[in-house]
Amino acid sequence: GQQLNQSPQSMFIQEGEDVSMNCTSSSIFNTWLWYKQDPGEGPVLLIALYKAGELTSNGRLTAQFGITRKDSFLNISASIPSDVGIYFCAGQIVTNSKLTFGKGITLSVRP
Amino acid sequence: KAGVTQTPRYLIKTRGQQVTLSCSPISGHRSVSWYQQTPGQGLQFLFEYFSETQRNKGNFPGRFSGRQFSNSRSEMNVSTLELGDSALYLCASSSGDREAFFGQGTRLTVV
Numbered sequence: 001g002q003q004l005n006q007s008p009q010s011m012f013i014q015e016g017e018d019v020s021m022n023c024t025s026s027s028i029f030n031t032w033l034w035y036k037q038d039p040g041e042g043p044v045l046l047i048a049l050y051k052a053g054e055l056t057s058n059g060r061l062t063a064q065f066g067i068t069r070k071d072s073f074l075n076i077s078a079s080i081p082s083d084v085g086i087y088f089c090a091g092q093i094v095t096n097s098k099l100t101f102g103k104g105i106t107l108s109v110r111p
Numbered sequence: 112k113a114g115v116t117q118t119p120r121y122l123i124k125t126r127g128q129q130v131t132l133s134c135s136p137i138s139g140h141r142s143v144s145w146y147q148q149t150p151g152q153g154l155q156f157l158f159e160y161f162s163e164t165q166r167n168k169g170n171f172p173g174r175f176s177g178r179q180f181s182n183s184r185s186e187m188n189v190s191t192l193e194l195g196d197s198a199l200y201l202c203a204s205s206s207g208d209r210e211a212f213f214g215q216g217t218r219l220t221v222v
Binding site for chain 1: 115117144146153154156159167169201203209210211212213214215216218
């Protein structure tokens with residue numbers, strides 16, 4: 001079935017650095033969502049994007065909905081240790097339809 | 112406002128048994144979706160219920176079923192458990208036209 005592409009599988013950064021993550025698809029999505037998951041917990045919604053070209057911020061996080069509707073990126077600025085976790089992108093074709101997830105990127109932050 | 116509540120958090124079952132998982136959505140949310148998360152396959156959509164009706168279904172065998180009650184609480188059932196059914200089962204609730212919020216999940220281990 002459909003899959004969103006997230007790579008690399010793991011990223012290692014130094015505390016204080018910025019990091020950017022990409023999510024691409026061969027299909028168009030009309031909603032893009034970014035979630036963070038800690039071990040043993042459910043995904044927590046970070047940012048939701050509903051319009052092509054939209055740029056949305058949530059604190060140190062900024063995400064953009066690609067113009068082609070086939071990609072999105074998430075940027076984390078001035079990383080801190082609690083940013084450690086798995087970051088998932090998810091796409092939705094129409095409102096109320098299922099979410100299609102990427103495989104996730106595991107972020108490690110070195111103090 | 113309480114979040115999505117899933118019970119139980121952990122479950123150990125034997126092959127061939129059946130299991131029922133429960134999800135209470137955020138108050139006022141009428142849509143409940145279920146996802147299976149495994150290391151190999153990532154997050155996979157199982158089904159979605161809205162106002163007691165199954166509205167969307169993923170590609171899982173008939174052993175996986177669900178239902179939703181008039182108070183929007185949902186249950187999913189897996190019959191004739193197999194080792195490969197071991198996973199984190201996540202429930203997400205939505206108001207129907209906006210983003211989905213996940214519960215902490217139920218960790219099912221089949222031995």
